[in-house]
Amino acid sequence: MKVPVWNPAVEFLEREALERLQLANLRKTVAWALKTPFYRRRLAEVGLHRPEDIASLRDLRDIPYTTKEDLRESYPRGLLAVDLEQVVRLHTSSGTTGMPTVIHHTQADLDAWTELVARCIVATGASRRDVFQNMTNYGLFTGGLGLHYGAERVGMLVIPASSGNTSRQVQLMRHFQTSVVHATPSYLLHLHSALMDEDTDTSPPSLRKAFIGAEPHSEETRRKIETLFEIEAYNSYGLSEMNGPGVAFECLYKTGLHLWEDAYLLEVIDPDSLRPCAEEETGEIVLTTLQRQATPLLRYRTRDLSHLVGGHCPCGRSHRRLARIKGRSDDMLIVNGVNVFPSQIEEALMKAPEVGTNYLIQVEKRGALDRLAVKTEVHAALFAGDARVLSDLRERIAERIRAAVLVKPSIELHEPGSLPVSEGKARRVLDLRPAF
Amino acid sequence: MKVPVWNPAVEFLEREALERLQLANLRKTVAWALKTPFYRRRLAEVGLHRPEDIASLRDLRDIPYTTKEDLRESYPRGLLAVDLEQVVRLHTSSGTTGMPTVIHHTQADLDAWTELVARCIVATGASRRDVFQNMTNYGLFTGGLGLHYGAERVGMLVIPASSGNTSRQVQLMRHFQTSVVHATPSYLLHLHSALMDEDTDTSPPSLRKAFIGAEPHSEETRRKIETLFEIEAYNSYGLSEMNGPGVAFECLYKTGLHLWEDAYLLEVIDPDSLRPCAEEETGEIVLTTLQRQATPLLRYRTRDLSHLVGGHCPCGRSHRRLARIKGRSDDMLIVNGVNVFPSQIEEALMKAPEVGTNYLIQVEKRGALDRLAVKTEVHAALFAGDARVLSDLRERIAERIRAAVLVKPSIELHEPGSLPVSEGKARRVLDLRPAF
Missing domain, CATH: 3.40.50.12780 (ANL, N-terminal domain)
Structure with missing residues (x-):
């Protein structure tokens, strides 16, 4: 040849x-x-x-x-x-x-x-x-x-x-x-x-x-x-x-x-x-x-x-x-070819005053593509009011993270104390994609 | 100079x-x-x-x-x-x-x-x-x-x-x-x-x-x-x-x-x-x-x-x-710099079997940007069922039009007979942006 x-x-x-x-x-x-x-x-x-x-x-x-x-x-x-x-x-x-x-x-x-x-x-x-x-x-x-x-x-x-x-x-x-x-x-x-x-x-x-x-x-x-x-x-x-x-x-x-x-x-x-x-x-x-x-x-x-x-x-x-x-x-995630650092997500997340201290970043395969999800606790008072307030907040957080890391995540909002708390160093990132 | x-x-x-x-x-x-x-x-x-x-x-x-x-x-x-x-x-x-x-x-x-x-x-x-x-x-x-x-x-x-x-x-x-x-x-x-x-x-x-x-x-x-x-x-x-x-x-x-x-x-x-x-x-x-x-x-x-x-x-x-x-x-619209022909929207719209014959394409200014909206009549039966069916259809149509013209419109679904019917040649396009 x-x-x-x-x-x-x-x-x-x-x-x-x-x-x-x-x-x-x-x-x-x-x-x-x-x-x-x-x-x-x-x-x-x-x-x-x-x-x-x-x-x-x-x-x-x-x-x-x-x-x-x-x-x-x-x-x-x-x-x-x-x-x-x-x-x-x-x-x-x-x-x-x-x-x-x-x-x-x-x-x-x-x-x-x-x-x-x-x-x-x-x-x-x-x-x-x-x-x-x-x-x-x-x-x-x-x-x-x-x-x-x-x-x-x-x-x-x-x-x-x-x-x-x-x-x-x-x-x-x-x-x-x-x-x-x-x-x-x-x-x-x-x-x-x-x-x-x-x-x-x-x-x-x-x-x-x-x-x-x-x-x-x-x-x-x-x-x-x-x-x-x-x-x-x-x-x-x-x-x-x-x-x-x-x-x-x-x-x-x-x-x-x-x-x-x-x-x-x-x-x-x-x-x-x-x-x-x-x-x-x-x-x-x-x-x-x-x-x-x-x-x-x-x-x-x-x-x-x-x-x-x-x-x-x-x-x-x-x-x-x-x-x-x-x-x-290091802890860098690659999501559909885009480099994403968990610290960037955290920083974008914490800019929203409604956001609490506990959060979880999750990546999984959905079909052939990667899917980024961010679960975060927010102030309890938000769950009492209009549902639209929550959906607006979800969209605002998703948009802010997209601007920071160029990948738009789905956002789940949770009441304080509802996300798992780890002992010692928090395990904030869950990569559920199949290993190779 | x-x-x-x-x-x-x-x-x-x-x-x-x-x-x-x-x-x-x-x-x-x-x-x-x-x-x-x-x-x-x-x-x-x-x-x-x-x-x-x-x-x-x-x-x-x-x-x-x-x-x-x-x-x-x-x-x-x-x-x-x-x-x-x-x-x-x-x-x-x-x-x-x-x-x-x-x-x-x-x-x-x-x-x-x-x-x-x-x-x-x-x-x-x-x-x-x-x-x-x-x-x-x-x-x-x-x-x-x-x-x-x-x-x-x-x-x-x-x-x-x-x-x-x-x-x-x-x-x-x-x-x-x-x-x-x-x-x-x-x-x-x-x-x-x-x-x-x-x-x-x-x-x-x-x-x-x-x-x-x-x-x-x-x-x-x-x-x-x-x-x-x-x-x-x-x-x-x-x-x-x-x-x-x-x-x-x-x-x-x-x-x-x-x-x-x-x-x-x-x-x-x-x-x-x-x-x-x-x-x-x-x-x-x-x-x-x-x-x-x-x-x-x-x-x-x-x-x-x-x-x-x-x-x-x-x-x-x-x-x-x-x-x-x-x-x-001609009838070409320019939406945020992208060339859009109403005929492309019509063709994408008509690929959805749920869509009726009457529709309206509307462009307006929202802040500084143009906003494309498509209003279309769909089969009456759809309004009787689960609301999710309608929202899925809206998303499917919006996505199809986006693929065709590279601009994602907002979609309004209407019951048959509810959109205005024009006499003679239908006026399908409403450009509400200020003229100059």
């Missing part, structure tokens, strides 16, 4: 040359980092003042980790390494709760990101002859624009469908012979039910491939998608702090996700002891940007859990592979 | 040279059009077989008009002038009702579109030093991606906020010192109320300019936006059949919207007699694409009503100006 490849010079680069490139790029990254208030202070603490202080890739270990908390505290410009005039794009996480993070991009950053996504797309065998329907949300969410730019670079016919409106998605697939889609695995399962509900009872015969990502899922879920649609499904890995999609992707052989090591320096560590993990040992993914000018990040703790896959991939790419993401080392 | 300009060579081109360019581009366009099944047939009927048959711009008058109906009948590929492999993007109108239209783009088409939007942006005095928050919907709707690409070309800092989530919009504006926004006029008025509801009670001091479009509005509305925010607001004109935004835009002097005549050949006609209108005489705008490869359109009847502004603009641009859009010559 001929291996399809976008940038053979880089993708097949032998390890030694790749590591030389990494070292050169790491020095550039440290130079950019030293232009930011955050890293100037942070790196001075460990005696790192000049890029030349990095003599080898091993010196990376002297650099402290960067955390999501660091990003939040540096918001909005503490991590900006270029003049604002050079910035052409920014993406933020939802931040109505005062905990947003932001990634700035120069034009070179966008070009580099687009190149990485183009590599991912072509590695699956997709090409400019494909019709690509991008079913992820456009705008600040990086999944939509990220894949969009990559697909356009490849020269695919891009249908910028964005997320939702399933009947329209189906219509577009049929009318334009869509051959490749990008979506969360749960949305694809939902889409399949919708297709089956139609009179025609078949999935569009033109469909060949799906790129799936943005939420952890099992091998069984991938196989189910492949069987139901009679297509190939490829795992995508990315996170907004590392641009978004385009960090790692499966190739035709699906033996793990090749991580583009000229763009990201990869470590896997034990999240408690912080010691490096062995190959095949599961730990937290830690990434250092190697090409990003506007927002360099050094040893960023992603909180995503995975392990390095040993051996060589038959495709011949030298870039190492991650196993599929197994979960998170 | 120094006039800011993106492409002086083209924007200040003297009329004679501009018309020579138009003629050359019109011949190219006819050559592309002759590659489409639709125009090969249509142009053969008037004896036009080769681009060389166009001897002067006057010969345009021998070409038949193209209508929205023609686009619908040619869906999906009857108007495609290039190989599918050359197409890198498509945008469609909503089409769950079986009446969609599609515009295909080559990479050259996207580049040309982006260039036109860049000209518009710079004509208002905005520049790469601005922070641009794009508050229009991304995805298939052309307003979001259209302005996004143009702003990126200019080198502005683009915040791809997309539409909705007002509290997040406000937060982004404050945190990133947004200086330019793009939105519908009604959304900006809504946004201002939201700002006033906040504790701070001021609009972000960084804001300097707004680009407003996608719905007809009065000079009073523009002035209101300018006064409330203490900014300059510039009118934008475009339509999805002509790419989207980037067709015509106001410059610093706001003496009408300069239409890029190297890209669009402009006619204004009486929609009934079809004779050309005089300068200053209101008629229907008819546009011919002059640069578009994948989907050339000849003498497209936009249904938008306006007139040519006489005299010269102090900015010195040679491209003629349209007055603000006065309305439509």
Whole structure:
């Protein structure tokens, strides 16, 4: 089988040359980092003042980790390494709760990101002859624009469908012979039910491939998608702090996700002891940007859990592979592909003066999709009055949480003392979705 | 005052040279059009077989008009002038009702579109030093991606906020010192109320300019936006059949919207007699694409009503100006910037077997925003049973209409015979918004 490849010079680069490139790029990254208030202070603490202080890739270990908390505290410009005039794009996480993070991009950053996504797309065998329907949300969410730019670079016919409106998605697939889609695995399962509900009872015969990502899922879920649609499904890995999609992707052989090591320096560590993990040992993914000018990040703790896959991939790419993401080392929930922190929900909840102290966040599967529910105690007096007051309050709380986390929950209001009280540390989050 | 300009060579081109360019581009366009099944047939009927048959711009008058109906009948590929492999993007109108239209783009088409939007942006005095928050919907709707690409070309800092989530919009504006926004006029008025509801009670001091479009509005509305925010607001004109935004835009002097005549050949006609209108005489705008490869359109009847502004603009641009859009010559409604045809609503409505024959579509202002309501008669038996059946039906109908027209209406269900019956042609649409 001929291996399809976008940038053979880089993708097949032998390890030694790749590591030389990494070292050169790491020095550039440290130079950019030293232009930011955050890293100037942070790196001075460990005696790192000049890029030349990095003599080898091993010196990376002297650099402290960067955390999501660091990003939040540096918001909005503490991590900006270029003049604002050079910035052409920014993406933020939802931040109505005062905990947003932001990634700035120069034009070179966008070009580099687009190149990485183009590599991912072509590695699956997709090409400019494909019709690509991008079913992820456009705008600040990086999944939509990220894949969009990559697909356009490849020269695919891009249908910028964005997320939702399933009947329209189906219509577009049929009318334009869509051959490749990008979506969360749960949305694809939902889409399949919708297709089956139609009179025609078949999935569009033109469909060949799906790129799936943005939420952890099992091998069984991938196989189910492949069987139901009679297509190939490829795992995508990315996170907004590392641009978004385009960090790692499966190739035709699906033996793990090749991580583009000229763009990201990869470590896997034990999240408690912080010691490096062995190959095949599961730990937290830690990434250092190697090409990003506007927002360099050094040893960023992603909180995503995975392990390095040993051996060589038959495709011949030298870039190492991650196993599929197994979960998170923090309490972040992923609800239909959207990152949700329980603390954001709490903060939005507590802004309503009627709300008491006890609440419960619950996530479950309803059909193929996730469903977020928030149960909270409210003042007893409210239950005596007009029922409309309660329904207005429910809607107001739901809307406030939606504004904060971009997912609208169903709200249950309870009388004080009626929700279970836990001893010690309250168990506020109940994830009832099947484990994998 | 120094006039800011993106492409002086083209924007200040003297009329004679501009018309020579138009003629050359019109011949190219006819050559592309002759590659489409639709125009090969249509142009053969008037004896036009080769681009060389166009001897002067006057010969345009021998070409038949193209209508929205023609686009619908040619869906999906009857108007495609290039190989599918050359197409890198498509945008469609909503089409769950079986009446969609599609515009295909080559990479050259996207580049040309982006260039036109860049000209518009710079004509208002905005520049790469601005922070641009794009508050229009991304995805298939052309307003979001259209302005996004143009702003990126200019080198502005683009915040791809997309539409909705007002509290997040406000937060982004404050945190990133947004200086330019793009939105519908009604959304900006809504946004201002939201700002006033906040504790701070001021609009972000960084804001300097707004680009407003996608719905007809009065000079009073523009002035209101300018006064409330203490900014300059510039009118934008475009339509999805002509790419989207980037067709015509106001410059610093706001003496009408300069239409890029190297890209669009402009006619204004009486929609009934079809004779050309005089300068200053209101008629229907008819546009011919002059640069578009994948989907050339000849003498497209936009249904938008306006007139040519006489005299010269102090900015010195040679491209003629349209007055603000006065309305439509057909029954299309524009609801919060989204195009809605009553026939689409009817078709979605009639798919529910419970629905009777009499219905009424109503649009009104609720605060700054438009509100769509559909009142319909349903079978009498439904009112005897469980109230939940009615509320489920309401939700099902609302959802179906949303899928068809992308706007979710409120639904009122009435007993048979209770809605007013008009004599003769039923008056199905009630637009209760203030006229201008």
